[in-house]
Amino acid sequence: MPEPVKKPISAFARKPKTQEAEEGSSVIFEAETEKPDAKVKWQCNSKDIASDSKYIIAADGNKHSLTIKVITKEDASVYAVIAGGSKVKFELKVVSQPGGRLRCCCCAFEVSVCSPTGCNVITAHKDLTGLFTEKPQSGEVTVGENITFVAKVNAESLLKKPTVKWFKGKWMDLASKSGKHLQLKETYDRNTKVYTFEMHIIAAKANFAGGYRCEVSSKDKFDSCNFDLTVHGDSTDGNDDSGELDFSTLLKKRTVQVHTETDVDVWNILSQAPPTEYEKIAFQYGITDLRGMLKRLKKMKKEEKKSEAFLKKLDPAYQVSKGHKIKLAVEVANSDIEVKWLKNGQEIQPTGRYIFESVGNMRYLTINHCSLADDAAYTCKVGEEKCTTELFVKEPPILVVKNLEDQMVMKGERVELECEVSEEGANVKWLDKDGVELTRDESFKYRFKKDGCKHVLIINEATKEDCGHYKVKTNGGESVAEVLVQEKELEVYQSIADLTVKAKDQAVFKCEVSDENVRGTWYKNGVEVKPDARVNITHIGRIHKLTIDDVKPEDEGDYTFVPDGYAYNLSAKLNFLEVKIDYVPRQDPPKIHLDCMGRTAESTIVVVAGNKLRLDVPITGDPAPTVIWTKGEKVRQMKEGDGRVHVETTKGHCVFTIECAERQDEGIYSVVVRNPAGEDTADIHVKVVDVPDPPMAPTILSVGEDSCVVQWEPPLFDGGQPIIGYVLERKKLKSYRWMRLNFDPYPETTYEAKRMIEGVPYEMRIYAVNSIGMSRHSPASQPFVPIAPTSEPLGLCVDNVSDTSITLKWRRPERIGSADLEGYGIEYCKEGTDEWIPAMEGLTERTSTVIKGLTTGDKLQFRVRAYNMAGPSAPATLAQPVTIREIMQRPKIWLPRNLRQTLIKKVGDIMNIVIPFQGKPRPKVTWSKDGEPLDPTLASVRNSEVDTIFFIRKTERKHSGKYELQVQIENVEDKAAVTLQVVDLPGPPEALKIVDTWGFNVALEWKPPKDNGNCEITGYTIQKADKKTMEWYTVHDQYRRTHCVVSDLIMGNEYVFRVFSINLVGLSPEPYCTKDSVYIQKTGIIYKPPNYKDHDFTEAPKFTRPLVDRSVIAGYNATLSCAVRGIPKPKVTWYKNKMDISNEAKYRMISKQGVLTLEIRKPCPFDGGVYTCKAVNDSGEDTVECKLEVRRK
Incomplete structure (x- = not known):
């Protein structure tokens, strides 16, 4: 069993307590430890304290003390005492003395202690704790602008360089987001030993808003600071010169959607x-x-x-x-x-x-x-x-710090895809070309290897089926690479050799390659060799043979074997040796014996650059002639050796040899033989063929989502043989591995490369191929990024049409792609023509536009295309052409629902109402007040094409009234009315008097105020006061009647009373007080009550709330309500158009505490009319009526 864990015991027997002291005094903190030899450490704000003139640290056995002399305001802080693993915190609170000036004995400054009567207050110093000497502060920025956050750390007390991390939200590390919009910088000042860390946000976007955090750490020290970034939308609506009363600009709805990344819990x-x-x-x-x-x-x-x-x-x-x-x-x-x-x-x-x-x-x-x-x-x-x-x-998100690289291997070889992640032991997922996760299987096709931060996917014995894109994925990133598998590289076990044969002999060229399935073609001087009666071509296993029977002089030349499907060739020379036996008399003139003199294409001697050129010319003559070789004007005489050129003469032959033929060796070679008997001359035409020169750098014509079209020019020199085709290679810009795109020569000079990854930069290069071989590669093309155009804009429609302009609007394309959207291009075309005319210069970033300057009556078709780096998208077109002509529309006012009732405003409030309307052409808008034209000094009005704004900066009582709005187009008009009621505080009540006094009760009575504040008086507040103290106490609040009884008065006190008026705005500014006071007499006085007559409580019916005219919508239940009083309770009867409806099921009558309600169930237009309510009792009767209008839906 494991050893039991000991219980933690505090190292302190007595702990220091929080104390409070005055400035200038001293304070002692005492602690007592359990062990007498314990080591104790004192701290202030987590920093160790040492004994000096300010602090005195004493220890006596297990008793320890800390003395702080001449306390100042700066000493008020959190202190701690540490012994072993125990730490106890306590506080020192400093209280200011009531005046005077203190001088600190340990510091060279003075502290002013001020009384409440005042003196200049010293600004508090900036208190920074932890590692920061300057913390980043919250900031605000407008969309598109730049902002910088700065953090400073003092490194004097640090053992190693501090490490700073910037976060957004809780977990998003911004180090991986550095790029176009975010840059992190770090500087160090050797003089002050201060590190400055800066975070630059460039061209801020709306979704950059949110909470940020800066963390700094150095060994075992750590500190962090939170700050916020607010991004304001770019206000582009409205005119700058519209003035402060440009209400249409001020009231336009501007919604800025700020997408903040939520913190993940x-x-x-x-x-x-x-x-x-x-x-x-x-x-x-x-x-x-x-x-x-x-x-x-x-x-x-x-x-x-x-x-x-x-x-x-x-x-x-x-x-x-x-x-x-x-x-x-x-x-x-x-x-x-x-x-x-x-x-x-x-x-x-x-x-x-x-x-x-x-x-x-x-x-x-x-x-x-x-x-x-x-x-x-x-x-x-x-x-x-x-x-x-x-x-x-x-754990922080695992990032891919070193991406996968494309691989091209031979069939049967092993493929190793290697990447490097940001942390050791991280989990990664490998996905194959079909997006399926790769796992270990029984065939051991795939193996996975981990070595620290490196992760390797191994594919054993690659086949053609393994070609495709492979992906490695972590929880913080991914990387993609392409694997291409090529057939196994051909190896030459035995090459063909030069042959020298005599006439009628057999010449056999033989070679052996590694793949027995590979076929090939034989060429003589670049011309394909066809089998016939003398020429036999065989292929047995890995051995290829060309056999020439009965060799003739015309069989001499360069022979080449080219394996099918490989840019590879094997060459050798066939030399014809003809032996002639002639009787040569003495003094025989020299003679050159050649079957062909090289003056025709068929007799030209062709040699492949790099091979040996050997010209063996039979000669005769007695005595032996002197041989002179010339090329053009240059004469080469017989020598043992001259660099690459060797000339030798034997009996009956002169041999001219050039080792490793080069392109400049091509030309007409002349041989001259001389002896005393004469001379002879012969010309030999030699052609040197070579691989072509590399093409020029290719040009990228266009790019697509995963492809590009590349074009190039043929090489300046084709090597003396026609260009068979070209081989293309591509690679990722940051990679070092080139991938071949075609294995068979491509004959054209324009090629569409596919299977690329969108958004990844690539380069291309070209090889030229002729019958001799492959050229060196061309220079790489300019880097390019496969990007597809966006999809077409959505929802193109016409928003408005006038005689000379049209307004179009649309939505963003559904698919944007990896490139940013640059803008939209608008074009139009007249009906019957095919010419599309740009509607504006350049592109617009908005999703709506106004096209002006059009001709009235034209029928035009419009289209919109989205543009990005790849070019324009497919166009979005209107369903049919549009005629440029103003559309007539009747004027109509859309009065908001809240303006259909009386609009109540307090005196001094701002009134700003917007009333939309419609009508084309633009209607004439007129305002009037109480039937008279509106005085411009009374209110401000601003009209636009679609609404009118009525504005009063500061309302007054005189603004109350009925305002009528009229919109008119020629003889057609529409009207709407808005009732404004400006209310104010009421005046005080009038004629307050004491009506009666009895016992401890007083009856008061008053009259309503003359000024009700332009609204109904809702009640009164009654207060009383003892004349000794004159302290007012509320007796009744929100009291509705104009008379009341004040009870529970104290005997022997003398009282006065006052009353406030109350309306919708509030209490009246001034009350009305009683002129006389009331003295509550003491006991012993006999009260003689007056004789009262019995009160007659009967009352004729009277409607306290009448019926109100209403306009309702058909199909929705409607109610009519009124209130009636009367004693005894009156009998109520309802009438419609003077017809009794009491017994009809469509109507429901409700009476509750004097409130009468008639409910009309799902009315129709036929239910409209005049409704009457009649109340009758023994004392009389009363009626009230209203008009009901039922509108259709």
């Missing part, structure tokens, strides 16, 4: 996801312990009971990034109680990574440099009670 995702998704989520967010995660997830779903020991428990789960630190906090009920911290049920001992802290009732567990081993369940235990949480350690 893996715990919430796990708790809500089905069990089938756990493995996928674990891979996506870097959770490796899937089994442990499921166990803890099951435990966390149990309900927790209310605890008595804990005031605040741990959260259900915490999440932290690998390498960061986290602090777990609980609040206990008893500040002196000790707690235990457990990890997966095992008690934790304090170490450098696990730090326990106790501050008041708070208990903290800090875990530094979290690793995957810290991913566990943590428990805080107090006695028998405990609270548990789950800590998830999240």
Whole structure:
């Protein structure tokens, strides 16, 4: 069994307490340890304190003290004492003295202590704790502009260079996002030893808004700072010179959609996801312990009971990034109680990574440099009670730092695709050409290898079926490479050799290659050799033979064997040796014996560059002639050797040899033989053929989604043989491996290369091929990126048409692709023609446009195309041509629903209403007030083509009234009315008097105010005051009647009363007070009550709320309501057009506490008319009526 873990015991027997002291005084903090020899360390703001003139640290056995002299405001901070693994925090609070000036004995500055009457206040210094000397601050930026965030770190106290990371949200590391819009910079000042870290955001976009975090770490020190970035939309609507009353510009709806990346909480995702998704989520967010995660997830779903020991428990789960630190906090009920911290049920001992802290009732567990081993369940235990949480350690996203490279291998060889990721031991997925994940199988076709950060996919014995794109994928990136498998490279086991044969002999050229299935073609001087009676071509296994029987002089030449499908050739020379035996008399003139003199194409001697040229010329003559070889004007005499050229003469022969023939060796060679008897001359035409020169750099004509069209010019020199075709290669710009695109020579000079990856830059190069071989490669083309044009714009339609202009609008294309959208091009075409005319210069970025300057009456067809780097998309066209002519439309006012009722505004409010209307051509808009033309000084009006704005900057009582809007086009018009009621505070009530006094009661009576504030008086507030104190107390609030009784007055006091008026706005500014006071007499006075007559409570019916005219929509239930009073309760009868409807089922009559309601169920237009309500009792009768209008839907 494992050894039991010891219980952690605090190192302090007595802990220092928080103290409060005045400026200029001294303070002593005392602590007592359990062991007398314990080492104690004092800290201020997590920095060690040393003894000096300011601080005195003393130790006597197990008693320790810290003395702070001449306290100043700067000494107010959090202090700590540390012994072993225990750390106790306490505070020093500094109180200012009530005046005067203090001088600090340890600092060369003065502190002003000010009284409340005032003096200049000293600005507080900037207090920065941790590693930052300057923290990045929150900022705002407009779309398209730049902004920079700066963080500074002082490195004087650091042992190594600080490391800074910038994050957006919780987990997005911005180091991997550096590019066009984001740049991270770092500078170091050697004089001040300050590191400056900058984050530059260039051409900000709306989705850049959100919360950011800057983290700095150096060995065991860590600090972080949060800041926000707000991105404002670019305000492009409206005119700059429209003035401050350009209400149509001010009120245009501008919606800026800001897409912020939400913070990902893996715990919430796990708790809500089905069990089938756990493995996928674990891979996506870097959770490796899937089994442990499921166990803890099951435990966390149990309900927790209310605890008595804990005031605040741990959260259900915490999440932290690998390498960061986290602090777990609980609040206990008893500040002196000790707690235990457990990890997966095992008690934790304090170490450098696990730090326990106790501050008041708070208990903290800090875990530094979290690793995957810290991913566990943590428990805080107090006695028998405990609270548990789950800590998830999240690994940062795994990035592919070194991409895969394309591979081209021979059939049967092994393929190794290698990549490098950002962290060792990371999990990656390999996907084949069909997007299916690769796994180990029984045939061991695929093998996977890990070596630190390197991951390798091995494909054994590659075949043609293995060609395609392979992908490696992590939870933070991916990389793609293409594998091409070529047939096995041909090897030559035995090459053909030069032959010298005599007439009538047999010449046999023989070669052996590695593949017995490879066929080939034999050439003589670049011309294909056809078998006949003398020439025999055989292919047996790996051996190819060319046999020539009965050799003749015309068989002499260069013979070449070219294997089919390979840019490869084998060459040899056939030399014809003719022996003639003639009787040569003395003094025989020299004679050159050649069958052909090289003056025709058929007799030209062809040699392949690099091969040996041997001219063996039979000669006769007695005495032996002298041989002179010439080429053009250059004469070469007989020598043993001259560099590459060798001339030798034997009896009956002169031999001219050029080792490794070159292109400049081509020409007409002359041989001259002389002796005393005469001379003879012969010309030999030699042609040197070679591989062609490399073509010029190819040009990319166009690109597509996964292809490009490349064009090139033929080489300047074809090598003396016609160009058979070309071989093309491509590679990724950042790769070093070229991939061949065709194995058979391609005869054209324009080629469409396919199977590329969109968005990846490539280069192309070309080889020229003739019958001799392949040229060197051409220079690489300019880098290009395969990009497809976007799809066509969506929803093209006509928004508006006038006599000379048209407004079009559309939506963005459904597919944009990897390139940014550059804009839209608009064209139009007259009906009956095929000429498309650009509607504007350049492109527009908007999805709507107004085309002006058109001719009235023309029928035009319009189309819109989206443009990106690849060019224009397919056009979006209108369904039919459009006639350029204003469309007549009747004027109609669309009065908003809230303006159909009385509009109530307070005095001083701003009134701004927008009323839309329609009508073409633009209607004439007229405002009037109470039947009179609107005074321009009373209100401001601004009209546009589609709405009118009525604006009053500061409302007054005189603005109340009925405003009428009229829109008119020629003789057709439409009207709408808006009623404005400007309300104000009411005036005070009038004629307040004391009507009667009895016992402890007083009856008051008053009259309504003369000025009701232009709205109904809703009540009154009655207050009383004792004349001794004159303190006012409210007796009744929101009292609706104009008389009341004030009760519960105190005997022997004298009272005065006042009343406020209340309306919709509020209380009247001034009350009305009683002129007289009331004295509440003491007991002993006999009250003689007056004689009252019995009150007659009968009352004739009277409607307190009349019926209101209504306009309703057919098919929806409608109600008519009124209120009636009367004693005894009156009998109510409803009439429609003076016909009793009491017994009709369509109507429902409701009476509740004097409120009468008639409900009309699903009315139709025939239910419209005059409705009457009649109330009758013994004291009289009363009627009320209204008009009901039923509109169709």
